[in-house]
Amino acid sequence: MADSKEAQFQQDIITAMVAQGWLTGPASGYDRRTALYTEDFLGYFKEAWPERCGTLGWSRQ
Numbered sequence: 001m002a003d004s005k006e007a008q009f010q011q012d013i014i015t016a017m018v019a020q021g022w023l024t025g026p027a028s029g030y031d032r033r034t035a036l037y038t039e040d041f042l043g044y045f046k047e048a049w050p051e052r053c054g055t056l057g058w059s060r061q
Contacts, residue, residue, distance in 0.1 A: 029037045
C-alpha cells in the first residue's frame, strides 16, 4: 500500500513541475554517475556560453 501512495506522490510532483514549465523525457538519457541528462546539459552550456565551447574542444553546433 505504501508503494501505491509513493507512486501517486511522485506523479503529483511531476504534474506540478510540468505545470510550471518543466519538461519530462525518457530516463534513457539520464546519467546516474553525474546525475544529469548529458545531452540537455551540453545543449544548455553551448547556448549559454557559446564562446567557451571552442576552448573546450566542442563544436558550437
